[in-house]
Amino acid sequence: LKLWDRGLVVVTGKGGVGKSTVAAALALAASRAGKRAAVVELYGQSKIAATFGLDGRSYAERPLAGVVDVMSITPYEALDDFGHRKLKMDAIVRLLFKNRVMTAFIDAVPGLHDLLQLGKIENLLNEPSGSDPHYDLLVVDAPATGHGVTLLASARTMSEMSRVGPFHDLAKIIERQLEDPKRTAVVVVTLPEDLPVSETLELLDQLGDERALVGTVVVNGVRDEAIPASGDWERVRQDLAASPDPDLRELLRLADGQVERQTLERAAVGRLDAGVSAVLGRRVAVAKLPRVEPHDVGPSDVQALADALYAQLVNA
Amino acid sequence: VTPRVIVCCGVGGAGKTTAAAAIGLALAQQGQRAVVLTIDPARRLADALGLEHLGNQPRPVKADASGTLHALMLDRKATFDELVRKHSADPETGRRLLANPYYAAVSTRLTGSHEYMACEKLQQLAEAGEWDAIVLDTPPAQHAIDFFRAPERVRRVFEQGVLAALVNPGRGIVGTATRQGLKVMERIAGESVLQDIAEFFRLVQGLAGALRERNQAVYQLLRSDRTVLHLVTQPYAGAPADVAAFREMLREEDLRLDGLIVNRVVLPPRLARPLDPSRLPPMPADLADALLALPSRVDANARAHAAAVSRLSAAAGGVPVASLPELPGGVRSLEGLAELVPYLPAV
Numbered sequence A: 001l002k003l004w005d006r007g008l009v010v011v012t013g014k015g016g017v018g019k020s021t022v023a024a025a026l027a028l029a030a031s032r033a034g035k036r037a038a039v040v041e042l043y044g045q046s047k048i049a050a051t052f053g054l055d056g057r058s059y060a061e062r063p064l065a066g067v068v069d070v071m072s073i074t075p076y077e078a079l080d081d082f083g084h085r086k087l088k089m090d091a092i093v094r095l096l097f098k099n100r101v102m103t104a105f106i107d108a109v110p111g112l113h114d115l116l117q118l119g120k121i122e123n124l125l126n127e128p129s130g131s132d133p134h135y136d137l138l139v140v141d142a143p144a145t146g147h148g149v150t151l152l153a154s155a156r157t158m159s160e161m162s163r164v165g166p167f168h169d170l171a172k173i174i175e176r177q178l179e180d181p182k183r184t185a186v187v188v189v190t191l192p193e194d195l196p197v198s199e200t201l202e203l204l205d206q207l208g209d210e211r212a213l214v215g216t217v218v219v220n221g222v223r224d225e226a227i228p229a230s231g232d233w234e235r236v237r238q239d240l241a242a243s244p245d246p247d248l249r250e251l252l253r254l255a256d257g258q259v260e261r262q263t264l265e266r267a268a269v270g271r272l273d274a275g276v277s278a279v280l281g282r283r284v285a286v287a288k289l290p291r292v293e294p295h296d297v298g299p300s301d302v303q304a305l306a307d308a309l310y311a312q313l314v315n316a
Numbered sequence B: 001v002t003p004r005v006i007v008c009c010g011v012g013g014a015g016k017t018t019a020a021a022a023i024g025l026a027l028a029q030q031g032q033r034a035v036v037l038t039i040d041p042a043r044r045l046a047d048a049l050g051l052e053h054l055g056n057q058p059r060p061v062k063a064d065a066s067g068t069l070h071a072l073m074l075d076r077k078a079t080f081d082e083l084v085r086k087h088s089a090d091p092e093t094g095r096r097l098l099a100n101p102y103y104a105a106v107s108t109r110l111t112g113s114h115e116y117m118a119c120e121k122l123q124q125l126a127e128a129g130e131w132d133a134i135v136l137d138t139p140p141a142q143h144a145i146d147f148f149r150a151p152e153r154v155r156r157v158f159e160q161g162v163l164a165a166l167v168n169p170g171r172g173i174v175g176t177a178t179r180q181g182l183k184v185m186e187r188i189a190g191e192s193v194l195q196d197i198a199e200f201f202r203l204v205q206g207l208a209g210a211l212r213e214r215n216q217a218v219y220q221l222l223r224s225d226r227t228v229l230h231l232v233t234q235p236y237a238g239a240p241a242d243v244a245a246f247r248e249m250l251r252e253e254d255l256r257l258d259g260l261i262v263n264r265v266v267l268p269p270r271l272a273r274p275l276d277p278s279r280l281p282p283m284p285a286d287l288a289d290a291l292l293a294l295p296s297r298v299d300a301n302a303r304a305h306a307a308a309v310s311r312l313s314a315a316a317g318g319v320p321v322a323s324l325p326e327l328p329g330g331v332r333s334l335e336g337l338a339e340l341v342p343y344l345p346a347v
Helices: A019-032 A047-051 A075-086 A091-097 A100-108 A112-126 A145-161 A166-178 A194-206 A209-213 A233-242 A246-280 A299-313 B016-029 B044-048 B076-087 B091-099 B101-109 B113-128 B146-158 B176-189 B191-223 B239-252 B285-315 B334-343
Strands: A008-012 A037-041 A062-064 A068-072 A137-141 A184-190 A214-222 A285-290 B004-009 B033-038 B059-061 B068-073 B133-137 B227-233 B259-265 B321-325
Touching: A008 A019, A008 A112, A008 A145, A019 A037, A019 A047, A019 A068, A019 A137, A019 A184, A019 A214, A019 A299, A037 A047, A047 A062, A047 A068, A075 A100, A075 A112, A100 A112, A100 B146, A112 A137, A112 A145, A112 A166, A145 A166, A145 A209, A145 B101, A184 A194, A184 A209, A194 A214, A194 A246, A209 A214, A214 A246, A233 A246, A246 A285, A246 B285, A285 A299, B004 B016, B004 B191, B016 B033, B016 B068, B016 B133, B016 B227, B016 B259, B016 B321, B016 B334, B033 B113, B076 B091, B076 B101, B076 B113, B076 B191, B091 B101, B091 B191, B101 B113, B101 B191, B113 B133, B113 B146, B113 B191, B146 B191, B191 B227, B227 B239, B239 B285, B259 B285, B285 B321, B321 B334
Parallel strands: A008 A137, A008 A184, A037 A068, A037 A137, A184 A214, A214 A285, B004 B133, B004 B227, B033 B068, B033 B133, B227 B259, B259 B321
Antiparallel strands: A062 A068, B059 B068
């Protein structure tokens, strides 16, 4: 089973690791595998759309790079949608639904924001209505809170809290989607650095039932090795250090930094490679994505990352 | 004496924890009694500070400084429980509240409860009278402004008039719309949730006054002239727009930005003249090629970062901008933090 053979892929990870970029690249990689894919941004975020030059945000799907769709959803829009679909409410009740009682209520119930958005996603995936697009795959850019794992726990929170009623039913449907590794995969994104790798391994270790869902771990921002490994390096180092030319000593400072970074990165990636499968107790692919330098990611960068992901995951 | 408060805001991953820890160290080096409150659920600061386990109470950090440095990591649930125990009308009410399922969910999972408890902890530290300076790392958030908006939103949940009507549906003036709204809620959420919520609001009523007072105190502390706000960011193209938007949002909250900290900035190589192969000592050709290519690689990144920093400065509206250099391998120790101190804004 390839990553994109599941209907739902949830991309998690700490803030700043490049989740949004990886989510977009995954959707593009899936389209290379012939899937009709869309990437979903939550809480009204619109980072992916912005990367591809789309202005503002839109609850309705918009095409991204011609081959996949992007949508940005909010809990309130998802609730409205839910009201239309599930509650068959008349116009007066629908008006009430939008009033301050409901706003207060959905703000006051923990996990409900997450649950409502997952409800929209689940619905889009499993029972799209006539006018909705039909997707093989939805890639969700999870919020950074709690490494994105709180999102996965929201259905359980709700089914613990409410024992009957439409929210309870919704939570049950989402729980079934989320507990099935054939239908849902979690992708954990991290960086090739010591602490992010430790945090990722801790996260995997602390996951409960969601462990079975982890489809792949992505190391984002791997630098190429600018200084080749060489048996001569120690001698060259000493020559540079002893040089009367200050430019050569500056060059040594840059090279030392580069070598230190490379060494630490290699060690961190190695620890991740070994650790992921050990912690999860099964072989799980660790995909490596090259660092985009400098920091600004554009559409062509995301396409290149999609190619790299496709190549690494198509045979995983 | 009110301690100084230094708040490090920013989106998740910007480097708030690192900046906060470095500022704490700088203050300790100036001879102050500094405490760093970190929120990040990961062990990042604990690692950098060489502490195995940070607790919910300040622990000393062995720093080479004339003052003292302490650090703690917010435990949101423990802080909430402390608050309930301390301010409940009587111990029995407190116990029942702690056992209420809706309370459990609110205290651990309600959006904004992290921010709310960070403010509560800040207030506790400010009241303790043991600190000259408190450095605050803010919870990971989609938006930097969440820290300033969430606490009041969460507290309002506690005294939400509409939901409080559940406690005594018959009493008070409840409009038709609200009654209808409650019916809809019952239809969609199920009765049991409403019963838990109703009990929660019954129990929490006695707390409301204390919670409101504490929020008021934090509100004033954050706006006092003893408090400064720094936005921690990184040098990328979207950052200047984020800074401008953040300043505008702060203004709406009657707050102002005091400084910008740009994290992980690549500095340009310092070469007197371009290098060429003739200046290098003897070495294999591939190594020589790699070394000669290195300065221009670093320089390209440094130029992009310098351009981003100057756009950030323009967006920052005249507040001081500090650039922290990117350290190879990131900050992993107290020594690494100490390397950042000379680049910090004046604190």
